[in-house]
Amino acid sequence: MRLINRITILPVFLTAVSAASILFKGGTIIAFNNQTQGLKVIRGGSVLVTNDRIAGVFNSAPPKTPPGTEIVDITGKIITPGFIDTHRHGWQTVFKTMASNTTLIEFFGRYSSFVAPFFWTPSDVYDSQLAGLYESLNAGVTSTLDHATNTWSKDAATSGLQASIDSGARVFWGFSFANLTDVITVEQLYPIFRELAKNPSLKASPTTIAIAYDGWGPNPNIAEINKIMALAQEFNVSAVTTHSLQGPWGFNNSPEDIHALNYLNISIPVIFSHASFLTPTGAELLRSTNQYISITPESEMHYGQTHPFSYGIQDQASLGVDTHITFSTDILTQARIWLQQTRYERYLGVLERGELPGSNPMSVEQAFLLATRHGGLALRRPDLGIIAEGAKADLVVWDGTSPALLGWVDPVAAVILHASVGDIEAVLVDGKWAKRGGKLVAKGWPQAGAKFLATAKRLQAVWRDLPLPVVPAEFNGNLVVDPLRVDVRRGPGDGYGEVYI
Ligand SMILES: *[C@@H]1O[C@H](CO)[C@@H](O)[C@H](O)[C@H]1NC(C)=O
Ligand SMILES: *[C@@H]1O[C@H](CO)[C@@H](O)[C@H](O)[C@H]1NC(C)=O
Ligand SMILES: *[C@@H]1O[C@H](CO)[C@@H](O)[C@H](O)[C@H]1NC(C)=O
Ligand SMILES: *[C@@H]1O[C@H](CO)[C@@H](O)[C@H](O)[C@H]1NC(C)=O
Ligand SMILES: *[C@@H]1O[C@H](CO)[C@@H](O)[C@H](O)[C@H]1NC(C)=O
Ligand SMILES: [Zn+2]
Numbered sequence: 001m002r003l004i005n006r007i008t009i010l011p012v013f014l015t016a017v018s019a020a021s022i023l024f025k026g027g028t029i030i031a032f033n034n035q036t037q038g039l040k041v042i043r044g045g046s047v048l049v050t051n052d053r054i055a056g057v058f059n060s061a062p063p064k065t066p067p068g069t070e071i072v073d074i075t076g077k078i079i080t081p082g083f084i085d086t087h088r089h090g091w092q093t094v095f096k097t098m099a100s101n102t103t104l105i106e107f108f109g110r111y112s113s114f115v116a117p118f119f120w121t122p123s124d125v126y127d128s129q130l131a132g133l134y135e136s137l138n139a140g141v142t143s144t145l146d147h148a149t150n151t152w153s154k155d156a157a158t159s160g161l162q163a164s165i166d167s168g169a170r171v172f173w174g175f176s177f178a179n180l181t182d183v184i185t186v187e188q189l190y191p192i193f194r195e196l197a198k199n200p201s202l203k204a205s206p207t208t209i210a211i212a213y214d215g216w217g218p219n220p221n222i223a224e225i226n227k228i229m230a231l232a233q234e235f236n237v238s239a240v241t242t243h244s245l246q247g248p249w250g251f252n253n254s255p256e257d258i259h260a261l262n263y264l265n266i267s268i269p270v271i272f273s274h275a276s277f278l279t280p281t282g283a284e285l286l287r288s289t290n291q292y293i294s295i296t297p298e299s300e301m302h303y304g305q306t307h308p309f310s311y312g313i314q315d316q317a318s319l320g321v322d323t324h325i326t327f328s329t330d331i332l333t334q335a336r337i338w339l340q341q342t343r344y345e346r347y348l349g350v351l352e353r354g355e356l357p358g359s360n361p362m363s364v365e366q367a368f369l370l371a372t373r374h375g376g377l378a379l380r381r382p383d384l385g386i387i388a389e390g391a392k393a394d395l396v397v398w399d400g401t402s403p404a405l406l407g408w409v410d411p412v413a414a415v416i417l418h419a420s421v422g423d424i425e426a427v428l429v430d431g432k433w434a435k436r437g438g439k440l441v442a443k444g445w446p447q448a449g450a451k452f453l454a455t456a457k458r459l460q461a462v463w464r465d466l467p468l469p470v471v472p473a474e475f476n477g478n479l480v481v482d483p484l485r486v487d488v489r490r491g492p493g494d495g496y497g498e499v500y501i
Contacts, residue, residue: 020050020051020070020431021048021049021050021051021055021065021066021068021069021070022048022049022069022070022072022428022431023046023047023048023049023062023065023069023070023071023072024046024047024048024049024072024074024079024395024397025046025061025071025072025073025074025075026044026046026073026074026075027044027045027046027074027075027076027077027078027079027397027400028041028042028043028044028045028077028078028079028400028411029041029042029045029046029047029057029078029079029387030078030079030080030081030368030387030411030412030415031045031057031386031387031388032081032373032386032387032388032391034388038365038369039365039368039369039412041411041412042057042058042059044059044060045057045058045059045060046058046060046061046062047079047387047395048062048065048069049393049395049428049431050066050431051393051431052206052392052393052430052431052432053390053391053392053393053431054387054388054389054390054391054392054393055389056389057387057388057389072426074397076400076401077397077398077399077400077401077425078397078398078400078405078408078411078414078415079387079395079396079397079398080140080368080372080387080395080396080398080411080415081142081372081373081384081385081386081387081391081394081395081396082140082141082142082143082372082385082394082395082396082427082428082429083139083140083141083142083143083330083331083332083335083371083372083375083385083396084141084142084143084144084318084319084331084371084372084374084375084376084378084379084384084385085136085141085143085144085145085319085320085321085331085334085375086145086241086271086273086292086294086318086319086320086375086378086379087145087147087241087271087273087274087294087296087320087321087322088132088136088144088145088146088147088320088321088322088324089146089147089148089149089322089323089324090128090129090132090133090136090144090146090148090160090164090171090324091125091128091129091132091148091149091150091160092111092116092128092132092323092324092325093128093129093131093132093135093324093325093452093456094124094127094128094131094325094452094455094456094459094460095111095325095459095460095463096324096325096456097325097501098111098325098460098463098464098499098501099111099323099325099326100326100499101499102303102326103303103304103471104249104303104304104305105469105471105472105475105480106468106469106471107303107323107326109469110463110466110468110469111323111325111463112149113149113150113151113152113176113178113180114180114181115466116150116152117152117153117156117180117183117184119459119462120156120459122153122155122156122158122159123159123455124455124459125150125156125159125160125163126159126160126162126163127163127448127451127452127455127456128452128455128456129150129159129160129163129164129167130163130166130167130444130448130452131448131449131452131456132324132329133163133164133167133169133171134167134440134442134445134448134449135324135329136169136329136330137167137168137169137427137429137434137435137440137442138421138424138427138435138440139329139330139331139332139421139424140330140331140332140396140421140424140427141169141329141330141331142169142170142394142395142396142427142428142429142434143169143170143171143172143375143376143379143381143384143385143394144169144170144171144172145172145174145210145239145241145271145294145320145375145378145379146160146164146171146172146173146174146210147174147176147212147241147243147273148160148161148173148174148175148176148212149176149178149212150176151175151176151177151178151184151189151192152180152183152184153183153184154192154195157175157192157196158196158199160173161173161175161196161199161207161209162199162201164207165199165201165202165205165207166443166444167442167444168206168429168430168432168434168442168443169206169207169429169434170206170207170384170392170394170429170430171206171207171208172207172208172210172238172239172379173207173208173209173210174210174211174212174239174240174241175189175193175196175197175209175210175211175212176212176213176214177189177193177211177212177213177215177224177228178213178214178215186215186224186228190227190231193211193231194231194235196209197209197231197235197237206392206429206430208237208238209235209237209238210237210238210239210240210241211228211231211232211237211239211240211241212240212241212242213225213228213240213241213242214242214243214251214253215253216242216252216253216254216257216258216261217252217253217254217256217257217258217260218250218252218257220257220261222261225261225263229263232268233268236268237268238268238269238379239268239269239270239271239379240263240268240269240270240271241270241271241272241273241294242258242270242271242272242273243273243274244272244273244274244275244276244278244293245274245275245276245277245305246276246277246278246279247276247277248476248478249276249277249305249476250475250476250477251476253272254272254275254278254279254282255272255275255278255281255282255283255285255286255289255291256279256281256282256285258270259285259289264285264289264291265288265289267380268380269291269292269378269379269380270289270291271291271292271293271294271318271378271379272286272291272292272293272294273293273294273296273320273322274293274294274295274296274299274300274305274307275293275294275295275309275310275313276300276305276306276307276308276309276310277308277309278293278309278310278313279309283309283312283313283316286313286316287315287316290316291316291378292316292317292318292374292377292378293310293313293316293317293318293378294317294318294319294320294378295307295310295317295318295319295320295338295370296319296320296321296322296334297319297334297337297338297341298321298322298327298328298333298334298337299320299321299322299323299326299327301337301341302326302327304483307341311342311345311346314342314366314370317370317374317378318370318374318375318377318378319331319334319335319338319370319371319374319375320334321334330421331371332371332415332416332419332420332421334371335367335368335370335371335416336367336416336417338367338370339362339364339366339367339416339417342361342362343360343361343362346361346362347361364410364412364413364416364417365412367416368412368415368416371416372385372386373385373386392430392431393428393430393431394428394429394430395426395427395428396424396426396427397424397425397426397427398414398415398419398423398424398425399423399424399425399438400414402419402422402423404418404419404420404422404423405418405419405423424438425437425438460501464501
């Protein structure tokens with residue numbers, strides 16, 4: 001009864017009192033052109049935000065603004081949509097810089113949810129997830145698909161979700177269904193998922209519940225999958241995501257595996273992280289079912305998942321970060337690395353034939369779309385990753401007068417090839433300021449930073465003393481060998497040095 005009353009009075013309340021409008025005026029807008037499905041640069045334009053949405057995009061000043069509109073002059077600045085990160089494990093932030101030369105196999109044995117449950121409290125998960133999201137917001141990442149492996153207990157899972165909600169970021173929080181030896185089983189996770197998915201604070205938050213699952217193939221447990229996907233439908237989760245590698249790595253979880261079980265051609269978005277050894281059949285399935293992969297360029301280079309086939313599936317690709325403890329957390333860097341890596345790969349094809357390139361194979365516009373619009377498409381959220389009337393007001397304002405950007409003419413090139421996180425002056429999520437004047441203004445910061453630091457120091461001390469796992473002779477049936485190490489020092493010794501943790 002009370003609920004019904006509130007629903008009926010809510011719209012009146014919103015229009016009469018709390019409609020909050022902000023007008024960004026005089027800047028260069030990297031807007032989206034629905035006709036061409038490409039970018040549209042507007043110079044000296046303005047963007048009107050009302051509540052959580054973009055109410056209008058104008059070539060100059062708007063004809064009129066709602067009473068009480070806050071005017072923000074962005075003359076000389078660039079305004080873009082927020083970046084979208086479609087793969088990340090946000091809870092691990094405390095390990096930052098401790099794993100600079102780790103391998104993927106070592107990562108599983110040292111920094112993953114196979115080890116953390118024995119040392120972490122739920123409040124550690126909260127502090128670490130929240131600090132990681134503030135790091136993302138500061139970097140202009142407004143949406144994140146989190147493959148949340150911190151589901152080793154009800155309290156650890158609840159803390160991760162609560163931190164996501166409290167951050168103010170738009171988190172597609174992917175509850176991971178995984179068996180963790182001596183800790184928890186998938187069977188025990190069903191009731192926990194149900195309870196979390198009913199968390200009442202989700203209603204007023206841009207954060208939504210998603211599902212992460214890595215048991216699609218080979219050897220799927222069909223009864224288990226049917227149960228998980230029944231939950232996905234019952235709670236209409238915002239996404240389903242999986243780690244897909246194939247090739248020597250195993251971890252297939254391929255489009256073919258999921259399609260064979262009839263769970264690919266569904267209304268819920270299914271996102272394949274890495275998809276390193278995607279087959280031509282898998283690629284065709286992605287296109288015909290309109291599902292996407294998440295290329296995590298830096299992760300795939302750092303660990304060697306690699307991405308030999310991803311260049312040819314960029315029409316169904318978005319970008320992700322993955323383990324932000326080991327490298328940069330921002331999608332801007334991912335877009336830049338990916339752009340140049342793609343160019344390198346395409347040039348190599350030419351040079352290997354003894355020929356020379358006569359044109360450039362990938363543009364900054366394409367990189368920009370991958371980092372923004374394509375994340376929205378991957379999540380089946382055409383209202384994300386674009387500046388257009390009706391889209392969500394997830395926005396980034398860049399200081400066009402910083403030493404890095406001063407003198408720019410092409411705003412897309414300025415962002416993709418010249419800017420850094422330090423040039424991000426303001427960030428809004430759902431029409432609310434998360435960063436302003438170059439500083440985080442998100443609720444709970446900087447107190448959360450101080451609390452995180454104490455938690456990080458404590459857990460880092462534990463990990464410093466954990467012996468490195470023994471390198472196995474084989475992994476998923478393949479030999480594990482040392483790659484050829486480089487030598488940066490003349491004479492004896494190669495200069496590999498220490499890790500300074
Ligand atoms: C964008 O264009 C498509 C057709 O290309 C149309 O279906 C859709 O309604 C348009 N969206 C908006 C917001 O105008
Ligand atoms: C979880 O464990 C059950 C029981 O051993 C097994 O059948 C199932 O395949 C496992 N699921 C995953 C995702 O590993
Ligand atoms: C499920 O959620 C999506 C948004 O994530 C929404 O568009 C759709 O209408 C919902 N479907 C149902 C049956 O509630
Ligand atoms: C997906 O479903 C649509 C109908 O909803 C159908 O037309 C299409 O052929 C299906 N695609 C695949 C690959 O099964
Ligand atoms: C990382 O470097 C340290 C030495 O600084 C070394 O002990 C360790 O084996 C290296 N780890 C890997 C996975 O190569
Ligand atoms: Zn991952």
